Amino acid sequence: xxxxxxxxxxxxxxxxxxxxxxxxxxxxxxxxxxxxxxxxxxxxxxxxxxxxxxxxxxxxxxxxxxxxxxxxxxxxxxxxxxxxxxxxxxxxxxxx
Amino acid sequence: xxxxxxxxxxxxxxxxxxxxxxxxxxxxxxxxxxxxxxxxxxxxxxxxxxxxxxxxxxxxxxxxxxxxxxxxxxxxxxxxxxxxxxxxxxxxxxxx
DNA sequence: GTGGTTAATCGTTCATTGACGATAAACGAT
DNA sequence: ATCGTTTATCGTCAATGAACGATTAACCAC
Numbered sequence: 001x002x003x004x005x006x007x008x009x010x011x012x013x014x015x016x017x018x019x020x021x022x023x024x025x026x027x028x029x030x031x032x033x034x035x036x037x038x039x040x041x042x043x044x045x046x047x048x049x050x051x052x053x054x055x056x057x058x059x060x061x062x063x064x065x066x067x068x069x070x071x072x073x074x075x076x077x078x079x080x081x082x083x084x085x086x087x088x089x090x091x092x093x094x095x096x
Numbered sequence: 097x098x099x100x101x102x103x104x105x106x107x108x109x110x111x112x113x114x115x116x117x118x119x120x121x122x123x124x125x126x127x128x129x130x131x132x133x134x135x136x137x138x139x140x141x142x143x144x145x146x147x148x149x150x151x152x153x154x155x156x157x158x159x160x161x162x163x164x165x166x167x168x169x170x171x172x173x174x175x176x177x178x179x180x181x182x183x184x185x186x187x188x189x190x191x192x
Numbered sequence: 193g194t195g196g197t198t199a200a201t202c203g204t205t206c207a208t209t210g211a212c213g214a215t216a217a218a219c220g221a222t
Numbered sequence: 223a224t225c226g227t228t229t230a231t232c233g234t235c236a237a238t239g240a241a242c243g244a245t246t247a248a249c250c251a252c
Contacts, residue, residue: 011120019118023210024107027114030192041229054211056230061209075219075228086192093189096126096182119240137199150241152200157239171198171249 009092017089020065025050026058030081033068038080040073105188113185116161121146122154126177129164134176136169 009017021027029044045055059079062068066085070077105113117123125140141151155175158164162181166173 011123015118015120015123018114018123022111022115022118024111025210027107027111034192042227045229050210051212052229053213053231057210060230072218072229075217075226077229090189090192093186096130096186121240138197141199146240147242148199149201149243153240156200168199168248171196171247173199 009088014089014092017065017067017085017092020061020067023058023061025055026062029055029058029062030067030086033079033081038078040076040078042076044079105184110185110188113161113163113181113188116157116163119154119157121151122158125151125154125158126163126182129175129177134174136172136174138172140175 021030025048028048032044032047033039041052041056041059044059045052048055059068059070063070063079067082067089068079069082070079072078117126121144124144128140128143129135137148137152137155140155141148144151155164155166159166159175163178163185164175165178166175168174
């Protein structure tokens with residue numbers, strides 16, 4: 001019941017996904033999560049020459065867009081790709 | 097010599113394409129050009145409740161990103177999709 | 193040439209973004 | 223309960239984006 005929300009993505013929804021990916025740092029975060037499956041915020045912070053608050057903002061953007069999922073685990077937050085959303089996104093673009 | 101610039105698109109380049117598509121109006125313009133093959137600026141203006149200057153800006157964004165091509169024909173400009181770039185873009189996303 | 197049509201650019205306004213440091217919140221460990 | 227760790231949020235600032243009307247530029251027809 002949780003997966004396969006395959007709504008076709010209207011222009012508004014699609015544009016929000018594009019916006020979420022319209023910054024190189026956020027693309028890199030997505031690619032990193034893709035390769036390592038999951039990690040905590042601090043790991044991502046150490047990958048970039050950016051402050052913790054800035055990375056946290058980028059993560060929030062990606063999470064708000066539904067592209068990633070963040071699970072609080074004690075004092076940390078573990079992030080991973082939302083594969084369903086990424087697939088929905090790719091499908092929409094293939095039709096462009 | 098002009099087509100098949102199949103550079104793999106780095107994060108910067110990819111983020112610029114995403115940004116170009118991060119507005120619903122620009123997505124709609126792309127879809128429209130896809131369906132009708134080509135048209136002039138004024139035709140697009142009449143499709144939206146937006147001013148001529150605003151549409152012209154959106155077209156410029158898409159053109160700067162390389163997603164569309166504009167050919168001046170007398171007093172008008174004829175726009176069409178840049179299929180090569182769109183394909184390159186889709187290919188890059190499929191790898192995401 | 194003048195006038196009309198089309199599109200691009202300029203200048204302005206307001207909202208949003210991206211960055212930061214500082215602070216707050218949540219938790220584990222002692 | 224306090225301390226240290228981790229992350230989210232707040233407040234600020236400069237830069238960018240989106241929209242508009244007005245203007246300019248380019249062209250065709252007359």
